[in-house]
Amino acid sequence: MSFGSEILLKVGVVLAFALNGAVIFTLMDVKASAWMQRRPGPLHVGLRGLIFPLAEVIKFIQKEDIIPTKVDKTIFKLAPAFVLFSVFGLFVVVPISPTLVVVDLNLGVFYLLAISTLSTLGVLIAGWSSANKYSLMGGLRAAGQLIAYELPLILAVVGVVIQAETMSLVGIVEKQIEWGLPFVIAGQGIAFLIFMIAATAEMMRVPFDMPIGESELVMGFMTEYSGIRFLIFYIAEYINMFVMCAIASTLFLGGYHIPLLPVEWVNFYGPVSVLTKTLLLGFILVLVRWSFPRFREDQLQNIAWKILIPLSLLNILITSVMKVVF
Amino acid sequence: MDTTIDPNNMPHVSDASVSVEIETEDMTLNIGPQHPSTHGVLRLVAKVDGEKISSVEPVLGYMHRGYEKLAEVRTYPQITTLVNRIDWVSGFANEIPFIAATEKLMEIEVPERAQHIRLILTEMARIASHFVFNGAYALEIGALSPMFLAMEDRERVLDLIESVTGGRFHPNFNRIGGVKPAAGAGPTTKKDIQDLPAGFYEETKIVMEKVLEAVERFENLVGGNEVFKARTQNVGIISKEMCEDYGVSGPILRASGVKFDLRTQTNFLPYDKFDFEIPIGENGDCYDRWYVRLIEMRESARIILQAIDSMPSGSLQAKVPKVIKVPKGQSYVRTENPKGEMGFHVISEGGLGPYRLKIRTPSFSNISILPELLEGQLLPDLIAIMGSLDFVLGDVDR
Numbered sequence: 001m002s003f004g005s006e007i008l009l010k011v012g013v014v015l016a017f018a019l020n021g022a023v024i025f026t027l028m029d030v031k032a033s034a035w036m037q038r039r040p041g042p043l044h045v046g047l048r049g050l051i052f053p054l055a056e057v058i059k060f061i062q063k064e065d066i067i068p069t070k071v072d073k074t075i076f077k078l079a080p081a082f083v084l085f086s087v088f089g090l091f092v093v094v095p096i097s098p099t100l101v102v103v104d105l106n107l108g109v110f111y112l113l114a115i116s117t118l119s120t121l122g123v124l125i126a127g128w129s130s131a132n133k134y135s136l137m138g139g140l141r142a143a144g145q146l147i148a149y150e151l152p153l154i155l156a157v158v159g160v161v162i163q164a165e166t167m168s169l170v171g172i173v174e175k176q177i178e179w180g181l182p183f184v185i186a187g188q189g190i191a192f193l194i195f196m197i198a199a200t201a202e203m204m205r206v207p208f209d210m211p212i213g214e215s216e217l218v219m220g221f222m223t224e225y226s227g228i229r230f231l232i233f234y235i236a237e238y239i240n241m242f243v244m245c246a247i248a249s250t251l252f253l254g255g256y257h258i259p260l261l262p263v264e265w266v267n268f269y270g271p272v273s274v275l276t277k278t279l280l281l282g283f284i285l286v287l288v289r290w291s292f293p294r295f296r297e298d299q300l301q302n303i304a305w306k307i308l309i310p311l312s313l314l315n316i317l318i319t320s321v322m323k324v325v326f
Numbered sequence: 327m328d329t330t331i332d333p334n335n336m337p338h339v340s341d342a343s344v345s346v347e348i349e350t351e352d353m354t355l356n357i358g359p360q361h362p363s364t365h366g367v368l369r370l371v372a373k374v375d376g377e378k379i380s381s382v383e384p385v386l387g388y389m390h391r392g393y394e395k396l397a398e399v400r401t402y403p404q405i406t407t408l409v410n411r412i413d414w415v416s417g418f419a420n421e422i423p424f425i426a427a428t429e430k431l432m433e434i435e436v437p438e439r440a441q442h443i444r445l446i447l448t449e450m451a452r453i454a455s456h457f458v459f460n461g462a463y464a465l466e467i468g469a470l471s472p473m474f475l476a477m478e479d480r481e482r483v484l485d486l487i488e489s490v491t492g493g494r495f496h497p498n499f500n501r502i503g504g505v506k507p508a509a510g511a512g513p514t515t516k517k518d519i520q521d522l523p524a525g526f527y528e529e530t531k532i533v534m535e536k537v538l539e540a541v542e543r544f545e546n547l548v549g550g551n552e553v554f555k556a557r558t559q560n561v562g563i564i565s566k567e568m569c570e571d572y573g574v575s576g577p578i579l580r581a582s583g584v585k586f587d588l589r590t591q592t593n594f595l596p597y598d599k600f601d602f603e604i605p606i607g608e609n610g611d612c613y614d615r616w617y618v619r620l621i622e623m624r625e626s627a628r629i630i631l632q633a634i635d636s637m638p639s640g641s642l643q644a645k646v647p648k649v650i651k652v653p654k655g656q657s658y659v660r661t662e663n664p665k666g667e668m669g670f671h672v673i674s675e676g677g678l679g680p681y682r683l684k685i686r687t688p689s690f691s692n693i694s695i696l697p698e699l700l701e702g703q704l705l706p707d708l709i710a711i712m713g714s715l716d717f718v719l720g721d722v723d724r
Contacts, residue, residue, distance in 0.1 A: 037474035133355050137377070137705070206468060207553050215363040215466045216709050293553045294468025296706045297377060 010102045014091045021242035026053040033290045065227035072129040080232035082122030089115040090243040095170045097256045097270030108169040120146040127221035138220025142211035148304035153198040155312035156191040159319045173255040182254035192252040199244040207292040249277035359388045363466045366719030382700040389723040397683040410496040413721040416455035416664045418447045421500040423670040427659040439640040440504035445595045449626040454483045455664035456623045459716045466713040479540040482533045489523045504643035534627040541624045558612035562711035573691040576666025581607035581614040588662035600632045612714040689717035
């Protein structure tokens with residue numbers, strides 16, 4: 001296979017995987033929230049509302065793409081693309097089996113963390129270019145929040161990297177196969193919790209959804225967006241959720257490997273394993289979203305700087321000491 | 327040009343003050359009239375410094391419908407349809423003070439059974455109103471699920487009100503001298519057997535048990551939530567003195583620790599026959615205001631259960647003339663509405679309608695506290711505080 005066609009194929013796979021993940025997560029979010037709130041949820045589109053996300057997409061595409069006169073047009077139009085690019089980019093290094101991975105970078109973790117910060121830029125310029133005070137406050141809140149939570153996210157992953165002695169995501173999974181146990185049990189439990197909390201804040205989901213906070217800031221940085229551009233933010237949110245859960249399952253839950261199953265068959269059960277773990281983590285996020293109120297911005301900063309960062313530093317210290325001792 | 331610099335008189339570098347403060351301009355943020363959490367069309371012109379609020383000015387009047395003036399060109403029985411719509415979340419409770427003020431002027435003795443029915447429906451309106459508050463407040467803090475749970479429970483109470491009055495929001499059920507005689511859809515149209523609908527007592531008991539369950543559920547689900555506590559405790563503290571200064575009444579006043587409830591202090595309805603508690607708060611913060619309202623729902627359910635067990639028999643309507651003319655004079659009756667103290671001042675010149683009707687609504691006085699309360703607070707706290715005051719714009723502007 002030529003290089004070009006291989007790349008095209010891989011990009012196609014990533015797109016299909018990411019978009020389908022977003023669809024599944026949208027459906028899960030909508031349905032689970034409906035059950036939690038004693039209502040049936042979407043029922044009529046397709047078989048028991050199964051293709052509801054598709055209807056949602058068609059609805060948004062049909063709507064007028066309103067661009068207010070006072071906005072900075074180029075940047076305003078560009079912002080959703082930044083966010084979408086960032087979340088798509090994350091998929092490149094997530095392995096769903098030892099061979100089914102677009103690129104196995106040996107600096108995979110580093111790449112992940114670098115790319116994920118790009119969405120901050122998108123959100124910030126969306127808030128700034130909208131020429132709306134609510135958008136601006138939302139964008140600034142998002143920037144403050146993402147900076148505060150990028151740190152614990154990185155520091156939590158550093159523990160894993162120290163334990164696995166590699167930055168390649170495939171390498172990290174191989175190390176977990178070698179250990180026989182996923183890292184969440186074998187020493188990185190605290191790091192897993194910190195990672196999930198920081199990832200929730202990074203995704204801007206409840207209880208850390210202040211940049212959107214519709215009861216305060218109307219729709220935050222998305223206030224002025226409509227039609228397909230709003231849809232892109234909307235889809236990006238779910239893709240981000242999907243990929244963050246996939247990364248967490250790779251880093252902490254053993255990724256494509258399931259303990260006790262023979263390693264030779266990993267190419268067959270690998271994708272199923274990754275998807276199952278991802279969906280389980282996503283389901284927890286959905287439960288959290290629909291049962292918690294929103295924190296205040298200063299409370300969120302306190303949690304990040306006073307609790308999560310010291311804890312993750314402690315985790316790094318303990319991991320390093322254990323590494324040296326054993 | 328005498329601004330030449332004298333090199334001998336230059337301030338020394340070490341003398342210069344180092345406090346370089348960057349002058350920033352406060353941003354004016356218009357919150358409302360169209361905003362998700364201003365409960366309608368309240369507009370707050372807030373000066374914000376980042377997230378911090380330096381001053382707030384509420385702008386009212388977007389919902390002004392001129393009810394006081396409209397009442398002057400209507401007959402007394404017609405006015406109940408208007409007063410229903412003042413605080414639409416608890417429509418029935420609005421009718422009581424107006425009807426009571428008119429009855430006081432006409433010196434009518436209302437039959438006991440009618441009084442009991444009024445009391446039951448008023449308490450149901452209170453429960454329905456507080457359910458809306460419970461759902462909406464959690465929504466404003468950021469939790470979406472309690473809204474749906476609250477609405478479901480409220481619907482049962484509204485169904486009960488509907489089964490008696492025929493209306494969910496605007497019952498228009500009170501008549502001068504009693505309640506509407508055609509209460510409930512009976513099998514015939516004979517007046518003497520048209521009363522509360524069949525099965526009302528049993529149904530009410532079931533629903534009230536569910537309300538008590540719901541109160542417990544909210545106490546655990548919302549009140550036990552650490553994030554909710556962090557957002558509401560020690561936020562927006564209103565002192566007793568501040569309440570007195572601004573004429574704040576109702577659950578907000580009680581949350582600040584003042585045991586003032588018109589249900590026990592006046593006799594607009596026979597509350598003295600029932601055993602219930604008046605919950606009061608300790609700190610006067612948002613959490614206390616939420617909690618006081620929650621407990622009030624429980625006490626209201628208890629009152630209704632007692633009232634149903636001790637329902638007197640008798641007629642629903644006192645003898646009143648066919649054309650209602652109110653003698654010359656004036657009266658003022660105040661009652662405990664779900665939102666606070668509601669008063670109607672009726673001035674009659676002896677005609678078919680009032681010469682002047684002054685309506686004192688609780689929400690108007692309650693939100694007058696906003697500018698002082700919100701100064702120096704953060705923007706998310708503004709939403710939390712505003713929500714905890716539980717005002718309805720129809721009640722503010724009328």
